[in-house]
Amino acid sequence: MFINFVVLFLLLGLRSEASQQDDIDFTYNGFQGVDMSLDGVAQITNDGLLMVVNTSMQQKGHAFYPHPIHFMNSSSGSVFSFSTTFVFAMFSEFAVSDPGMAFIIAHSRDFSSAWPSIYLGVFNKTNNGNSSNHVIAIEMDSIQNLEFDDIDSNHVGIDINDLKSVDSAPASYFSDQENRYVNLTLSSGRTLQLWVEYCGVQKQLNVTLAPFEVPKPKTPLLSFNIDLSPTIVDPMFVGFSSSTAVSKAPHYVLGWSFKMNGKAKDLTLSQLPKLPRMGPKTEPRIFTIGFPVIGASFMLMSIFIIQIIVARRKKFAEVYEDWELEYGPQRFKYKDLYIATKGFDDKELLGSGGFGKVYKGILPTSKVEVAVKRVSHDSRQGVKEFIAEIVSIGKLQHRNIVTLLGYCRRQGELLLVYDFMPNGSLDKFLFNQSTTTLSWNQRFQIIKSVASALLYLHEEWEQVVIHRDVKSSNVMLDKELNGRLGDFGLARLYDHGCDPKSTHVVGTFGYIAPELCKTGKASPSVDVFAFGIFLLEVACGRRPIQFHESEERLVLLEWVISSFNMGVILETADPKLEMNYEVEEMELVLKLGLLCSHSIPTARPSMRQVMYFLEGEASLPELRSLNGSLFFTAEGTGDDVSIWFPYHMSAVTPQSSIADSLLSGGR
Structure with a gap:
C-alpha cells in the first residue's frame, strides 16, 4: 500500500510539472525590472525598452526568456501549440538599411559563433543550413541578399535552420477596411506589432504583421504548413536576435507576450515605453560643421559610386558600332546574357566544342529559356559581313530549325543566342x-x-x-x-x-x-x-x-x-x-x-x-556492286551507269588511303 501511494504521489507530481510547463504564460508591457538573459550589445534601457542592438556597427545582440521551455508533447511526439506577440521598432541611419532582427526559438542560448550583419546574429557561413542547428526564426529583414534567395529588401520570412526562408512575403498587412495588403517599411523606425501562432494539431505556422495602432488583421501575412517536431529538441529557448552592419541602427522591443497551449495575452499598448528621439537636435552649428561634413561625405560617396559605375561598365562593356544600329531587335545586352547564365557558371554549361561553349540561360526580363554560345572572333576580319549573315539567319522560320534569336559582341568574343532545347543534342x-x-x-x-x-x-x-x-x-x-x-x-x-x-x-x-x-x-x-x-x-x-x-x-x-x-x-x-x-x-x-x-x-x-x-x-535507284565499284540502274533504262567512287576497295587497300582519297575527292 505504501509503495502504491509513493507511485501515485510521483505521478501526480509529474503531472503537476507538465501542467505547469503546458501553461507557461508571460506578458511584459515594457521590460523595466524584467529578468532577461542578455548577451552581446543587448540591454534594457532606463525607460524599460529592450534594445537588442545599439548604434554600434558590425555588432550583434540577443535577449532570451531566461528559463527553458518544453515544446514537445512526450506522449504524442508532436509540438504543443504556442502563441506570441511583440511590439518592435527598427531604425536605419542611411537609406540603405541594416539587416534587421528575428524572433527565434533555439535549442541553445549560445550564439557566440554567429556572425552579425546579413547573418542576423543567428548563423555563420559554416553552419547556415545545417539541420543540427535546431533553430526556428521569424526574420524581419531589410536587406535583399541574393545568397539567401531573399525576395526583396523589406520582407518577413520563416527560417528553419537556414537563412533561406521556407516562406516569405514583402512587409505588409491586410487591411480589412480597404480589403487589400498595405505596404510597411520595417526600418522606418515606425512601431510595428508581430504575431506568431503555431497550431500543433493542424501543424500550421501563421505570422501576422500590422502597425502599432492597428488591431490584429484577420488575414495573416504568412501561413505555412510545417511540422516543427524535427526541429524542436527539448528544452528550447525563446527570444530575439539582431545585428548591425555599416550604419548606426538600433532595434527595440517595446513589449512581449508568450503562451504555450493558448493565445498570448494582448499587450496593453498604452503602458508600453516610449521610443527615444532619433538623431541630434538641430543646432546653429549645423551651418559651420554639418554642411562641410555632409559635403565631404557626399563627395566621397560620389567618387565611390562613380568607381562602381565605371567598374560595372567595364565588366559589361560591349563592342558596338554604328552599322549595328539597324540590328537593334536582334542584338542582346551582354549584361542580360551574363545574368541569364549566372555569370556563365560552369553549372549552366550544356556542352563545348571547337567553336566555343554553350550555356543554358533564362533571360531576366522575359524569363525565356535560351542557349548562349560563346565564340571567339577577330573584329578586324569581316565581322560586319558575318554579323549581317547572322541577323539574316535569325529570320529563318521553320519547325525543324532551332531559332537563332540574336547575338551580342563583347571585346574578343561573339555570343549567339538560340532557343533552348531541353533534350540536348542527338549525338548524346x-x-x-x-x-x-x-x-x-x-x-x-x-x-x-x-x-x-x-x-x-x-x-x-x-x-x-x-x-x-x-x-x-x-x-x-x-x-x-x-x-x-x-x-x-x-x-x-x-x-x-x-x-x-x-x-x-x-x-x-x-x-x-x-x-x-x-x-x-x-x-x-x-x-x-x-x-x-x-x-x-x-x-x-x-x-x-x-x-x-x-x-x-x-x-x-x-x-x-x-x-x-x-x-x-x-x-x-x-x-x-x-x-x-x-x-x-x-x-x-x-x-x-x-x-x-x-x-x-x-x-x-x-x-x-x-x-x-x-x-x-x-524509288531509290538500285545499287549494285561490280569489281569493287558501285553502280545504279538509271531510271527508265536498262543501262548500268557507274557514278560511284572510281577506286577499288580490295582487301589490300589500307583504310587510311581510302579515307584520304575520300577527303581529297578521290579520282
Missing part, C-alpha cells in the same frame, strides 16, 4: 551508353525532320543558306524528341541563281565534302554530303571516324560500302536497336547515306529528291 542519344536509346521510328522521324530543314534552307527561303556543319551534335531535340537543325555559326548565304563565293574550309572532320578542299566553295551539295554521313551515323550508331587504341582509324563510310559490296549492309545497323526496325526503311537510309556522300558532287541528289525518297514518293 546515339553514342552515350548511359542515355536512353532512341527507337528506329524516332530516328527515322528525326532524319526526315533534318532533311526538311535542309530543303527549306537550300530552296525554300528567300536566299540559299549553306549550313556547312550538318552533324548529329548540331541536331537538337525538343521536349517531344523532335529533331531540329541548330548551330548556324558557320552558315553562309547567297542569292538564288548566283555562284557561291570561295571561303575558308570550315566544318568538322569526317563531314567535309571532298570538293570543298579543292574549290573552297560551299554549295548545297556540301550539306548533302554531310547529310549522307549523318544518315549513316543515325542508322549505324557510329561516329564518322573512330580511332582505336592501336591508332587505327575506322571510317564509317568505307565500312558501310564494304558491307554493301559483301551483301551484308544490314549488319551495319546499330546493334542497340536489337533489329527492331523496318528493314525497308533501314536499307533506304543506309543506301541513301551512300548516295548522298558520293565523292562527285553532281552525283549527289538534291534535298528535294532526298525528301521524295524518304517520303516514298520516289
